[in-house]
Amino acid sequence: MVSLRRYVTRRLFLAVVTLFGVVVAVFILTRMLPGNPAAVRLGPYAKPELLAAMEKEMGLDQPLPVQFYNYLAKLARGEMGKSWRTGQPVRKDLTQRLPATLELALAATLMAVVVGHVLGLLGAIKQNSLLDQIIRGIAILGASTALFWLALVFIFLFYYRLGWAPAPLDRLDVGIQPPTRITGMYVVDSLLTGNWGAFRSSLNHLFWPAFTLAFVVSAPITKIVRAAMLDVLHSDFIRTARTIGVPYREILFRDALRNALIPILTTIGIVFGYLMAGSVLVEQIFAWPGIGSYAWMALVNKDFEAIQGFVLLIAALYVILNLAIDLLYSVIDPRIRLG
Amino acid sequence: MSVEAAALQPRVAAEEGRLRSLWRVVREHRMLLVGLLILGTVLLVTAIGPVLVPYGPLQTSPELKLQPPSADHPMGTDNFGRDIVSRVVHGARLDLLIAFSVVIIALGVGSLVGTLSGYYGGIVDDVVMRITDVLFAFPSFILAMAITAMLGNTIPNVIIAIAIAYIPYFVRLTRGEILSARELGYAEAARCVGNPDWRIMYIHLLPNCLTPSLVQATLCLGWAILDTSGLAFLGLGIRPPTPEWGVLVSEGAQNIISGQWWTSVFPGAVIVFTALGFNLVGDSLRDITAQEER
Numbered sequence: 261m262v263s264l265r266r267y268v269t270r271r272l273f274l275a276v277v278t279l280f281g282v283v284v285a286v287f288i289l290t291r292m293l294p295g296n297p298a299a300v301r302l303g304p305y306a307k308p309e310l311l312a313a314m315e316k317e318m319g320l321d322q323p324l325p326v327q328f329y330n331y332l333a334k335l336a337r338g339e340m341g342k343s344w345r346t347g348q349p350v351r352k353d354l355t356q357r358l359p360a361t362l363e364l365a366l367a368a369t370l371m372a373v374v375v376g377h378v379l380g381l382l383g384a385i386k387q388n389s390l391l392d393q394i395i396r397g398i399a400i401l402g403a404s405t406a407l408f409w410l411a412l413v414f415i416f417l418f419y420y421r422l423g424w425a426p427a428p429l430d431r432l433d434v435g436i437q438p439p440t441r442i443t444g445m446y447v448v449d450s451l452l453t454g455n456w457g458a459f460r461s462s463l464n465h466l467f468w469p470a471f472t473l474a475f476v477v478s479a480p481i482t483k484i485v486r487a488a489m490l491d492v493l494h495s496d497f498i499r500t501a502r503t504i505g506v507p508y509r510e511i512l513f514r515d516a517l518r519n520a521l522i523p524i525l526t527t528i529g530i531v532f533g534y535l536m537a538g539s540v541l542v543e544q545i546f547a548w549p550g551i552g553s554y555a556w557m558a559l560v561n562k563d564f565e566a567i568q569g570f571v572l573l574i575a576a577l578y579v580i581l582n583l584a585i586d587l588l589y590s591v592i593d594p595r596i597r598l599g
Numbered sequence: 600m601s602v603e604a605a606a607l608q609p610r611v612a613a614e615e616g617r618l619r620s621l622w623r624v625v626r627e628h629r630m631l632l633v634g635l636l637i638l639g640t641v642l643l644v645t646a647i648g649p650v651l652v653p654y655g656p657l658q659t660s661p662e663l664k665l666q667p668p669s670a671d672h673p674m675g676t677d678n679f680g681r682d683i684v685s686r687v688v689h690g691a692r693l694d695l696l697i698a699f700s701v702v703i704i705a706l707g708v709g710s711l712v713g714t715l716s717g718y719y720g721g722i723v724d725d726v727v728m729r730i731t732d733v734l735f736a737f738p739s740f741i742l743a744m745a746i747t748a749m750l751g752n753t754i755p756n757v758i759i760a761i762a763i764a765y766i767p768y769f770v771r772l773t774r775g776e777i778l779s780a781r782e783l784g785y786a787e788a789a790r791c792v793g794n795p796d797w798r799i800m801y802i803h804l805l806p807n808c809l810t811p812s813l814v815q816a817t818l819c820l821g822w823a824i825l826d827t828s829g830l831a832f833l834g835l836g837i838r839p840p841t842p843e844w845g846v847l848v849s850e851g852a853q854n855i856i857s858g859q860w861w862t863s864v865f866p867g868a869v870i871v872f873t874a875l876g877f878n879l880v881g882d883s884l885r886d887i888t889a890q891e892e893r
Contacts (some may be wrong), residue, residue: 403821
């Protein structure tokens with residue numbers, strides 16, 4: 261147990277260091293790079309006195325260490341500045357829109373984990389067969405697919421041609437009221453409140469962007485599951501089980517699969533980055549009102565505090581998620597703390 | 600590419616000669632062959648295509664707007680009657696130029712820093728590793744997006760932004776290799792005869808530690824194509840009317856829901872085709888090098 265406590269302490273310490281680094285990086289990103297944020301906000305024809313006033317308002321006339329201190333102090337109070345596009349505090353905008361993105365990300369992860377595991381397992385069991393080669397080909401194709409293009413292709417096929425998908429606008433059909441807010445995820449909320457009209461409509465709207473993301477994200481999962489499963493199948497304990505005559509089916513579903521489930525945690529950590537990056541592209545195309553489309557609108561309007569808030573939120577979520585995964589690992593798999 | 604793959608098979612190479620051993624590796628790995636064929640096609644079109652296509656990439660003809668694919672315009676025409684094939688072919692140079700520049704910068708900086716970090720260890724290593732931790736906390740596309748937004752929309756800025764996002768991969772890979780190589784006999788020997796540190800690191804160790812980074816570089820070329828076009832699609836970096844693949848997809852996007860699919864679908868398919876080529880080659884090289892080590 262001593263080693264576990266030491267591992268956890270060290271890991272927590274590293275996460276705090278990384279989080280601090282993330283804050284510094286975001287600060288550097290917005291303050292130190294060439295180009296004056298005040299000048300960008302006012303456009304190229306701003307009068308010098310107007311520019312000076314804006315610099316003062318944004319705190320840009322202070323020395324950099326003072327600016328950094330002010331930034332940290334604001335963050336510590338939970339403030340991320342104000343979006344000049346929406347006129348609201350960035351934190352409020354982000355918390356309002358986060359559930360929509362989480363709902364999309366969770367739905368995509370769910371689909372991708374199922375598809376990735378089925379394909380990965382099949383590939384590993386029939387290693388080097390034609391099926392395995394096709395599966396590996398699909399995984400590489402998934403990794404090579406441009407998400408924004410795939411989203412457009414799906415909209416053309418499933419909305420324009422086949423009419424299966426709803427118009428790529430928002431989370432509900434026109435005229436349907438959002439369900440009572442519990443989690444902010446419409447599918448979950450409408451299910452919890454028994455609001456079937458909203459449930460069907462929101463599920464239908466959620467499915468297509470989630471499907472697009474899942475198509476790309478299932479590629480890395482398939483690869484990881486296939487590799488992990490191959491490792492397990494070639495390990496000594498499986499060979500022993502086969503030698504003493506345990507039926508293959510039983511080995512596969514009881515021993516091998518259970519051991520191959522550990523990589524799910526790893527994949528979720530990896531997939532998170534893909535999903536967040538993908539959300540910017542997919543949400544914009546499907547007009548999904550999450551933090552990804554918020555970031556896009558902030559980029560287009562040079563709304564720097566909003567971009568800063570978005571990037572910081574994603575990185576912080578990533579660090580915390582990976583911390584949680586590593587800690588879970590150390591509980592599940594004792595080999596890790598010994599390393 | 601040839602030098603790299605041949606280096607993977609040193610023993611066979613001595614017996615059969617480089618070209619033949621290279622051919623053997625390619626024949627045994629179908630995916631490598633397919634990938635090389637794809638990349639060969641893309642490079643050929645990039646090199647000679649602009650001379651062959653009959654229309655200029657910016658040549659508009661309003662009477663021919665939004666024509667579906669035909670013999671005259673195999674990929675159709677866009678809102679301004681511009682020929683999409685011509686725009687795709689002219690765009691190839693820009694996309695490949697950006698991808699190669701990104702990877703050369705990221706590989707160069709990443710392997711130099713990674714070597715320092717792995718060779719000296721201690722506090723240098725700690726600092727470098729914490730910095731890569733921080734950079735890894737940002738999904739690379741989002742980091743590139745934020746940097747481009749801050750720097751402004753120019754081609755060099757796009758290259759810098761994506762390169763920064765990829766550097767940590769090369770730092771980690773090189774550091775790991777150097778860490779094990781510095782304990783080997785030849786490093787010891789180089790130290791004993793009095794070579795200065797920089798010579799041991801960059802002349803003796805680094806060339807022997809580059810294989811994983813070169814494999815990663817191939818994969819990063821594919822990612823760079825996807826990220827560059829993704830940024831352009833969002834309106835970051837390269838802007839219309841410059842013929843760039845992401846710009847083309849974005850320009851055609853509004854036509855998708857009125858049924859003119861060709862304006863976006865063809866340029867996007869070319870992006871995927873090219874990325875697929877790099878990924879197939881990169882993945883196969885990784886398999887081959889992993890086998891070598893066993």
